[in-house]
Amino acid sequence: MRKGSGAVGVRDVAVAAGVSAMTVSRALRGIDGVSEATRQRIASLAAEMGYVPDGTARALAVGETRLIGISVPNLFNDVFADILGGMRRALHLAGHPSIIDTTDYDPSRELDWVERMTVWRPAALVLTGCDHDPGLAPILTRARLPVAEVWDVRTDPIDFCVGVDHLAAGETLGRHALSLGYRAPAFVGPRPGRDRRADQRAEGIAMAFAGIAPLARIVAEEDSAFVAGHRGMAQVLSGEKRDAVFFHNDNTAFGGLMAAEAAGLDVPGDIGVVGFNRLDLTRVLSRPLTTLETPRRQIGQMAAAHLLARLNGVTPPRVTRLECRLIEGGTLRRVAP
């Protein structure tokens, strides 16, 4: 039932799915006459079994084996735009076109995308972060694809990862505020579980304050980070008194600054504000934001360099952890503890 090369064929998928080879063929070609549910089941099964269409036909048809697929949570975010900017330019110069898809932080959408992409036999894939659907790693390992995980780091990447340690990032910011005398911290960000990097940073801040003060966590999710920050700060101000508010990122922090201003409060006189990333916006503020600069373009460039090395038979380091830089800014001050 298998082709000479030992590869999985249409018939293998048909047997596994309990349908005819013709149905598998129609389903995978997107031809009508197969229900959507069946089509999806067959496509999943085909991807799971490592089915790839005949190599020669595929290469001739697609005319492209240098393609690199990149998956990011969304495009609204300057962070991913910076990482992509650094990465795609390097890949492009090396003759690798890349295509992008977005997951909206949904592991099942990321999995769908990987299943679709592997059928196209790209040269490599790039994934954002290190948390994926459990079904994802086996598919990639079976496809023997080089895979870069970027932005986050973990000790056991699928292939290799390039990013920053978000727990340590949170701890750096927390310790800085603590050393200035702040004792009533709050964190404004997405609901726990949505964005593991945000969760890790919140945990890092909490660790810095452990045994001294609890970290209040305020959930603020809006289409716009600015609006989320504004509402998050309003919520902080309506509750028990807090002296320093850590925001999910700089855009959220800017929304918080505007909400404090609207409430007649002075920052840092009445309340401290801390961002994350040092996004472009912070480069023009009259009072610089206290934040942590993340090496986003460098992550993109290094991930590209490692991928290109990998494609040329050189094994890159499995874990590349890049340093962040504390920007002391002017939205925290020394307070009497």
Next chain:
Amino acid sequence: MRKGSGAVGVRDVAVAAGVSAMTVSRALRGIDGVSEATRQRIASLAAEMGYVPDGTARALAVGETRLIGISVPNLFNDVFADILGGMRRALHLAGHPSIIDTTDYDPSRELDWVERMTVWRPAALVLTGCDHDPGLAPILTRARLPVAEVWDVRTDPIDFCVGVDHLAAGETLGRHALSLGYRAPAFVGPRPGRDRRADQRAEGIAMAFAGIAPLARIVAEEDSAFVAGHRGMAQVLSGEKRDAVFFHNDNTAFGGLMAAEAAGLDVPGDIGVVGFNRLDLTRVLSRPLTTLETPRRQIGQMAAAHLLARLNGVTPPRVTRLECRLIEGGTLRRVAP
């Protein structure tokens, strides 16, 4: 030499290129042994001649004929993120995966991308704006692909377009400032020729002031729109006195506001500031920015709806011009003319 269907085959391309069919095949498959220059020449020629790989092999190989390719200038820009957000969700729900590429406002990169994409035989393409390399329309017409041009409008789209009239947008903003008594306008934006939409808006503003006052055009290009706006405003302030500064977009305008503040000027007391788009940032500012709200998500949604209609045999209107909304805001005031 041609296949039964009248389609262009590998041999036709080989004859035209003066090489063997094997070389064409190797070149299009990205196999080594063909110089990069030759590969590019053959790929261009193949695209130009309308060569597409054998349909059945292609469909079986790619397993995907529902793919929609989308090209945008960049991903750093909230405008394109909004348009894409509105569009991709609708396409996704209709079972059309979409992939994105960026052109960095370079028509030759857009052309390259279209050439690459047409070989993949997507269901449709989406292009940003209506200004393309002259070689682009013939390729798309020959490929008989549905094509949506979004964000800008023109009377003779390749297939159909959905967007706003940027000339009229500029004129609306210019007339508003004029009616308030402003008489010394400046425009801060990219160099003429880089972004036709910006050029059109500048022209619209100039039209509003025609015969009354000339529009000073200040070029400010930086990686960051915020920084560009900051520097642009600094440049305006260092020159002949201006009373109203129109910015390329709201993020640039915010940079300008910060530069005015840094120079000790009050807005709108000492100088007026006008943005464009009503980006998210403006939703949290204490003093609302005078700007024009563009229907970005609606453009994306309508372009998707028209594409889906088109794919189902319904011809959409060739030109769909959506309205913008003036946000009077607080960064212009009534001045004695």
